[in-house]
Amino acid sequence: MDKGLLAYLLIPLFTAVLIPFIARNRPRLADIFANVTLLAGLVNLLWLALRPSVIAGGFADIPGDALSLLLVAAVYLVGLCVTFFSAYFMEEGLPNRQAYYSLILTSIAAMTGVVTTGDFFTLYVFIEVLAVTSFALITTDDSAGGIEGAIKYFFLTFPASALIMVGIAIFMISLGSLSFDSLRVYMSSDMPDGPVVFASALIMLGFLIKSGVVPFHAWTPDAYQGSYAPVSAHLAGIVTKISGVYAVVKLATLLRFFDGRAQALSELVMFLGLLSIAVGAIAALRQTSFKRMLAFSSISQVGYIVLAAGLGTPLAIMGAVFHLINHATFKTTLFLNSASLEKAAGTTDMDKLGGMEHAMPWTSWTSVIALLSTAGVPPLSGFWSKLLIILALWESGLKTYAVLALLFSIVTLAYFMIMQRKVFFGRKSPAAERSSEVSAPLLAPAVLMCGVIVALGLLFPYFYQYVKVVAERIIL
């Protein structure tokens, strides 16, 4: 456990415990507490990472392995956007308002734990905490879809927990320790492949299931579509990425894929990554629901990260980390905007929407920016991360993978073009006639995220420097 970042875990947890007592009679206090906690944490993190002296020093002063800090910042950023959005989105009479914020803060604390921990058991504990909070959050509005999504999420991911437990048990037997470092040391020694690699493969499988990689993806569309609107942003933007994809990336570096260790596993992970890219993109083409298309797009984008993680070279890891951050920004924007759309137009069915840019210009244009970033259009941030991943593939001689990754990035553009035309552009639909732009506080998170997307894209050299520090520190 990275002690320096422990406060970022404990404070939200503390607030989460506090909220039900303090806000018992005044539910609005829950909003304020949650937002203030996260905002304070985020400001603190920005101070740590973006002081001029730190930037000038090439980010050498960042504590820990720098990846934890970056991901904690992403968790806080998305969390803040979601809580801020929820504060204005939730209806006044929602009975479990305090519980909602407590759960969100608990899940943020759990995610912080996941990204700062240094051993597998703690990782497992926090991931389970995260899963339990997510089940509860999905059903916030007690809708049938939410309950179905939660149940599917629960049942389809429970094999993952079992597999992770088995893997941890084998680790305990054969390594005698559960710390990340012991696995790293074992992999850099000349020991033959054996139970340790098999155990890693089981753990990896567990996390792949949790990431929603094809063919373990079946829960994602239903969970994202059915869940309470701001929660889907939380879930798709950060929760599944931390509970699954982050661990995959971490394991990939620990297993030293870049050294050619655990070759079979590395190849398998890469194959699953590419399969996800392909299936997610192709399935997204035909979707008619805005949220469901976003869910399939999420599967496809996770595929890019997993593909890069499976490759494991420093450049690929940089690409994976960068894409993880980017995915958090653009997916959060899109899911929050889908919530706004749902609120204003009453539907997310793309056949019924159309010409929304006339009625909801801010929502439309922030969505378009996020879409373009997802599809990898320069100079937005999504372009750079995909570029890094494809370059890494090409450099490693995996030209077929590189070309296919590029091709499916075009398919990404295609389904987002379809979405843009059906939802935002074109002739005004009856839905667009009815609806009007949502209030400024609901737009603020999307606008903030778009600012981050554009800034990361334009200030890519600085961010590249940072990600390079990350890659240097975690691949040692």
Added chain:
Amino acid sequence: MNLILIPIILPIVSALALLLISERTRWLKELLAIAASIVSLLAAANLFLLPAQTLSYAWLGGGISFTLSTDTLSAFLLLAVSLFSAAISIYSFSSPNKGSAKWFFFNLLMTQAFAAGAALSDNMVAMLFFWEGLLVFLYTFIALSQETKAAKRTAMKAFLINAVTDLCLLTGVVITGYIAGTYSMSEISHNKLTLDYGWSVFAYVLLLIGAVSKAGAFPFHTWIPDAATDSSAPFMAYVPAAIDKLLGIYFLARASVYLFTLNGTMQLVLMTLGAVTILVAVMMAFVQKDYKRLLSYHAVSQTGYMILGIGTLNPIGIAGGLFHMINHATYKSCLFMTAGSVERQAGTGDLSKLGGLFRAMPITGLCFLIAAAAISGIAPLNGFFSKELIYKGTLDTGYTWFFIAAELGSFLTLASFLKLGHSVYFGKRPEGLKDTKEAPFSMLLPMMAFAGICVAFGFGARLPVQWFISPSLEALNLQHGLLFGFHADKLYFVSVIVILAAVLNHMLGLAAGGGKADKASDHIHYAPVLKETYALAERRVFDIYELAMDKVVPPVSYALFKADRFFDWAIDTVPSGVTGLLSGASSRFHNGSYPLYMALTLAGAAVYILLVGGFK
């Protein structure tokens, strides 16, 4: 600013300024254009009198620098270009039928600037830049000169013919530069290229195509007669009659003498090209019934003399070619101006509707007589001397056939001008032209100036030869002997015989045509064999452009269209069909069934574990 830049920059700036002036202002545009061209002319004259200068900027890197230089040949050419620009802009002051005045003068000044640049460029890449720029303004010049569809069509024809040949020139320049290792013409001239191996022959032929096509030689001439009917007289007097000839022949001389050392075969090719151009075009000119169209064929035919002169490769012939170039530009411009005046005053250029205008338009008529005599090579006007030099050069090579062809060309030239002059200025004046008056002064002034030059360069042939032609030959590194002076030798007597024969022929034609001057060519037009040939030519069977447009372009474009449809299908229909199928299948699969999903997850996990466990 360096003086050398003024003839290039000033017209461009003025042309752009012209576009800002309202179309409704009356004299402003004309005066601005005239002022710009006259100042450029003064600058050019100054440059001509100064010793050779060079202005070089680093450009593009890799041995390609933007170099302008005024060696004597370039300075002479610049002077000529500026002179004609000034004269035409004055002439156009009150010329109607030139289209929108703003665009006319814009095109005129742009053409002047780019022609000046092409003349001054020492680097071939810089020259190409200006040369290709002229192509753009050639198109706009013709397309904007009349409102008709025919003007657009002819503009496209001129553009395409010249675009193809300019592409040849471009390729030629690149190959030449590659072989020589430099694009600077003066550097190449220190170590001339020879035609000993295939690539250099190829390069020279490409340069040759570019040059003679610019000059309007056979078989690249076909747009000129069309432009004569579809555009304005000032345009004809300026571009095909003057600027194109100057640049084309200039670069032909540069390529043939300065850059390459030619061999006997290439000499024969050049002289044949010249002779064929003379004869084919003059045969066509002879039977024309329209003032400008007749002149335009002569513009082509005279190019043949210049190519023939340069093709002799001896100093006398080359001197004749260059001298003929400037002489031709003078009298042909003058002739087109008379055509423009007649058209303005009488309202038509159709020979059968004109007649007896000499009394009504004595100055125009006089200018016509001088220029026509000059083009026909009647002593002692300028055309006589340059043609004599070309004949002499041709005879010196020993190929008598080319001399005979050139004399035959002379005969037909004179015959056709007898017909033209007779039917426009003499004979009976038609009823409709009773009130015709002399053209305005602004049109007469440049005409008289050029007629004056024709006379001056004739009686004082020594002057232009000493001032312009000898220095030009020196710029081309040629040694030469005496180039001027009147000799009553056998060449002179041959020319007298040709004159007599032409007069006889005209009288014969008049008798055959029932005394009507415009029918004086019919006895040859409708002679056996020739009649059918002319009929085919009228149907444009010999026009490579029309041939290509009729026979080659449709099947090629059809094939390309089909190929395009195929690619469209391959990149549009096929992928969207395939992805449609796949995504349809995947949405049918994602039906929300929990057991199905669970089975998929478990099956996937099982396969994963087997694979990781080493099961292959």
